[in-house]
Amino acid sequence: MRKPTPSRAPVRPLKRAPATLTREIAAPELVGTRTVWHDSYAAGLTPARLARILRAAMEGDTHEYLVLAGEIERLELHYRAQLGTRKLQVKSLQIMVEAATDDPADVQRADAVRNLVARPGTRRMIGHLLDGLARGYSVVELVWDTTGAPWMPRFEWRDPTFFHLDRVTGQEIRLRDGTPDGAPLPPHKFLIHVPDLITGLPIAGGLAMLGVWAFMFKSFSLQDWAAFGEIYGMPIRLGRFDQAHSPEDRAILRQAVTMIGRQAAAILPRDMDIQFIDAAKGAVGPDVFQRLAEYWDAQVSKVILGQTMTADDGSSLAQARVHNEVRLDILEADAGDISETLQRDLVAPFIDLNFGRPNHGLYPTIRLLVPDMDDTRQWVGMVCDLVDRGMTVGMSTVRDKLGLPDPDPDEALLHPPGAALGPAPAPGDEDGLPVGQATARATARQSADDPDPIDDLRDDLLDDWEPAMAPVVDPLVEALRGASSFEEALALLPQVADRMDLSALVDALTTATAAGRAVGVLEAQDRGDGGDGDG
Structure with a gap:
């Protein structure tokens, strides 16, 4: 503000x-x-x-x-x-x-x-x-x-x-x-x-x-499609007559052709015939009208939403996100x-x-x-980094950016875990550094001067994990490589279990448990809160 x-x-x-x-x-x-x-x-x-x-x-x-x-x-x-x-x-x-x-x-x-x-x-x-x-x-x-x-x-x-x-x-x-x-x-x-x-x-x-142009042309396509759909697949009926037939005979033949189309039944003189031609075998099918309608729908999507991927036929999640x-x-x-x-x-x-x-x-x-969580996270992270480096930022500015109202005087407030509930000041260290820099420097000093024994123990155990796991994993890998199907692999599992050697893994876990418990007892003694080894 x-x-x-x-x-x-x-x-x-x-x-x-x-x-x-x-x-x-x-x-x-x-x-x-x-x-x-x-x-x-x-x-x-x-x-x-x-x-x-x-x-x-x-x-x-x-x-x-x-x-x-x-x-x-x-x-x-x-x-x-x-x-x-x-x-x-x-x-x-x-x-x-x-x-x-x-x-x-x-x-x-x-x-x-x-x-x-x-x-x-x-x-x-x-x-x-x-x-x-x-x-x-x-x-x-x-x-x-x-x-x-x-x-x-x-x-x-x-x-x-x-x-x-x-x-x-x-x-x-x-x-x-x-x-x-x-x-x-x-x-x-x-x-x-x-x-x-x-x-x-x-x-x-x-x-x-x-949109009015797309509406008009699409309407033409739909009308033609509907008319085409009424006759598509129906055979063309041709009535044949010769010059000797009178106009009355020709009228009878026309009526017979029409009745076949509507009622599948008709009568006509013996010397007249009706020929049926399969129209479904023609080169033009109904997809031409569908393609025209879909074309105009795609143009409408581009005009209104600026794209067609998420509106009509998105082909992949990555493209839809773009x-x-x-x-x-x-x-x-x-x-x-x-x-x-x-x-x-x-x-x-x-x-x-x-x-x-x-x-x-x-x-x-x-x-x-307009919410944009990725942009908001990036902005918050940038502000936190700048505050840690000594820049002062107004709380009202941050609240306005995030869309958060100012809290009422008697409203319960959220705090970071372990933080004091009052507005206690956050002084810097003896060199006058801001609290963020002071905390970071103190953490770096502690890490350099007093390495964590738990981290050292973890690193030592991870260095030797392959020899302990090999007798357990190798039989399983060998069996899976020889199986030709999932069912065959399931059938081999009971045999693989018999060939697994767990002794090295058990020894390694036992050693790690004992070492970890010893480190915990020593740290407890250094803090002065006991170290009897229980728990």
Whole structure:
């Protein structure tokens, strides 16, 4: 955290709420420009029609495109699954709030923001904001409850078709009200999330701008596949007639061919015949349609998740881990975008309305924490090494990095094993070294001047382990080498046990036990706590 900032005269919060704060500005209407009931544009979609919709969207008429973007998310299975995966990853992240400084006033503001985001509906609101990934932008209206203290907002999702982009810059989100330019959005009333996917118009950055093409072409493949599946494997029925047959006879033959296809039975004159041709032996099979559908699914996975390994057909654990890193980059970017939106459109208005604008201009910081255990362990290890070398690090800095709140004064605290429960100082040694260096140097001196007898005994015993184990292991190895199967090896085990010589191993273990007990007795006598040899 930052150092405490000198406080000046606080700015007074609002005493009376403007009317716009408590009423809904962008509520849906039964009829008019803001209705939730739309025509379908996905049914019968063609390249020409889709091109017209996208061209109109890039020229400012976004209604049909936004409706179509919502339709494909509801209708296309793979697109919905991949987009849902990306959204759920962000929604599941922990929400962290940090005070601007250690000043009590800033800590109070941070606590109020923590209570705000801990209320029910926050996760759902984040999910609504993530709708901007597909459509380019998303809007949530804040309806403030000013009857209590502090003032709290209610989150109301608004259909993106209720808004459009201004005609000059194409960047400002404006409310549709029947006028060509729309109405500007009042302050402190809307959360507007525009994901930073590409540079340019917000409407052009939505993932649906590419997803609609994949949806259309995959739909063509599935339709052809379904039609092919109705006749694949069924023989082609050819009715033969000659020029002497009348039109009535030909009609009878056509009806007979049709009846065979539907009811496997028909009648026809004796001088007419029907020939069956096996269609299943053709060169084109159903896999061509499957490959087309899988191709478009793979493209959708690349656009949404940045890869296909963990989404579709991962071939190895190592490759899946590498591709998971790519997904982590996307998750961090999405979390950063959402954090900036919440900071700008939720935290700042909440503080301004309830506490007044801070004099130093610093607000509590809100962020969605992306866990990375490997990075956290490395960071903690680096900090511990630096502290052992004499660097001083603030405890609040470490807690903020790990996402740990400051403990309450009466809260039970965790301590290292054997550490004192009080905040006793940790002095250095006689040379004035920090405690970490002093401890390390003392340990090194003890190791150099007074070697551990247990370690010496262990080293001596390990030097002679091969002669003691050879009479036990060699018969087993010889038997296993001669066995041709697992069952044969099991059958040889009783014979191997008879050939094992355990005498050398027993002698070595007996000697080690006696030596170890003697070392223990001597160390106990040196400490003055007895040495009678018991235990």
